[in-house]
Amino acid sequence: MRGTTFMKIATRIAARLAKAAVVLLAILVLNFLLIHAAPGDPAVVMAGEAGATDDVFLAQLREKFGLDQPLYMQLGKYVWDVLHLDLGFSYRQQMPVFDLLMDRLPATLLLTGSAFAVSLILGVAAGVLAASRVGKWSDTLISTVALLFYATPLFWAALMGVLLFSVVLGWLPPFGYETVGSGFTGMRRALDIAQHLALPALSLGLFFMAVYSRMTRASMLEVAQLDFVKTARAKGLSRGVIERRHILRNALLPIVTLAGLQAGQLVGGAVLTETVFAWPGIGRLMFEALTQRDYNVLLGVFFVSAAMVIVFNLITDLIYGIVDPRIRAQ
C-alpha cells in the first residue's frame, strides 16, 4: 500500500516538474520575442539606450547574440545560455545579470515570505473572527476594513505607512534593510532587520490580508451550513471545538488555492514595496533597471520572478495534496 502511494506522489511531482520546465521555457521564448519586438536594434535595446553604449560593446553584443543568424538559431543560443545560468551582462552595473540577481534575491525572499505569512495569519484570523460574530459590529468593522484594503493601491499604503509610523509617530525606520554602519551582530542585527522589515511586509501583505479575510469568512459560513456540522452540534460538542476542528479545517481548502494566486501578486508587488522602502531586493533592482533602461536586467528579474512563482505554486500544490486526502487518492 505504502509503496503505491509513494509512487503516486512521485509521479505527481514529476509531472508538475515537467510542466514547470515547459512554462519556464515559454517565458524564455516570450523574453526573446519581446527583445526582438522592441523598436530598434536588439543589441542597442539590450545594452540600454541612454547614450552610455559604445560601438565596441554593441559589436560584442551582436556577435554574442549572433544577430546576423536566423531567428531560431538566436533563440536556441539564448535558451542555451540561460540553461548555463548566463542571463547576459549588465553594462550599467558592470556585472553579470545572474550574479546581480543572486545578490538581491535573499532580501526579496525574506520580504515576500514575511508578507505571505503576515497576510495569511492575520487574514484568516480576521475572517474567523468575523464569521463567528456574523452580523455583529465586529463583523461589520472587519468586513469594512477588508473592503477598504481591497481597494488600496499597494504603493500608496506603503507611503501612508511611512507617513504614519515613521514621520508622525517615529516608531519604525522609513527605509532600508538595516541600520547602516551600526555594526550589529547576531540577535541584535536580526531585531534591527525585523524592525526595517515590519512596514514593507505589512504593506505588501495588506491586499491579500483583505482577500483571505473575505474568503475565510464566506467559506466558514458556507461550511457551517453543511450536514456534518449539524451532526457535530447534535453530538453536543462545544462551539469552539466545532469552529476549529470541523468548520475551519474544511474552510481552509479554498484558501490554499488562493495562496497560489498570491505568489504572482507578491513578486509583482515587491517591485513597488521595495521601491518605496529602498529594500535591496530584485524588485528594487527592477526599478533601477527601468530608470536606467537596462533591459537585460529587466528581463532577468522578470524571468527569476516567474521562476519564484512556479516554485511557490509547486509547493502549494504539494501542500494541497497533504491537506486534502481526496486529491492524494486520485
Place this chain on the structure above:
Amino acid sequence: MKDFWHRFRANKGGIVGLVLLAAIVAVALLAPMLFPGNPWKMVARPFVPPFEGMKFPLGTDTVGRNVAAGLAYGGRVSLLVGLVSTLAALLIGIPVGALAGYFGGRIDDLLMRVTEFFQTVPSFALAIVIVAIFQPSVVSITLAIGIVSWPPVARLVRGEVMSLRQREYIEAAILQGLSTPAIILRQILPNAVSPIIVMASLMVASAILLESSLSFLGLGDPNLMSWGYMIGAARTVIRQAWWLSLFPGVAIVLTVLALNLIGESLNDALNPRLSRRRS
C-alpha cells in the same frame, strides 16, 4: 429590468458605489471647465499647503502645479485606461474562452495551456516589461493591462460556454443547420453575458490599480497627468508635503472602492444563484 433594479437596490453598497462613481466621472468630464488650462502648468509657488484659500484648495506640488487640477485630469486617464484595457481584455478573453469551451478537445487543451501560462507569469512584472520595452504611452499601458488581465475572462467564458453547449436548445440550433459562429455569437454568448458584466466591472477596478502602479514607477504616459504619477513624483518629499501623496491616493481608493461595490451589487442582482448567502 425593473426586477434587476430592485435587486441591485437591495444592496446599499451598490448605491453608494454608483453615487461615488458618478461624482468622480462628473469631475473627470468637467475637468477642462473646472480647471481651464494645462494641468502641468506652474500656477503658484511650490508647496502651498491645502485648505489655505479657495484658489488652490488642495495645495500645489513640488513645482507649483495645482493639485486639484491634477486630480481632475488624472481621473480622465484612470477611468479611460481602466475602461479601454478592460475592453481589450474582453476582446482577447471572450474568443479564447468561447472557442475552448465550444470545441473542447485539443483546441481546448491548447488554449487553456496558453491561458494557464499567462496566469502563472507574474502579471505586474510582465506589464512593466511590456510598457518599458514598447515605451510608455497610453496605448502601450492599455495593451499591457489588457494582455495581463484576460485569463480569468477566458476561464469564465469557457465554463459558461461548456455548460450552455449541453443544453437542448443548442442541439436544436445545430440540427436546424445554424452555422457555428452564429450559434456561438447569437445563441450561447448572450446567455453568458451577466457573469461577464460582473467580472468586467471588477476588472475596471483592478485595471485602475495597475495603471496607477505603472505610472507610480514612472511608466505613465509622459504627456498625461495621472494619479499614480502624482504620487510617484511626491514620494521623496513626503516629509515636507504629505498632501501631495495623500489626495491622489484617496482618489484612487474611492474610485476602486466605488467600482468594487458596484461589481458586488451587480453580482447580487444578475446572479442571484451565485450571490453570497446573506445571513
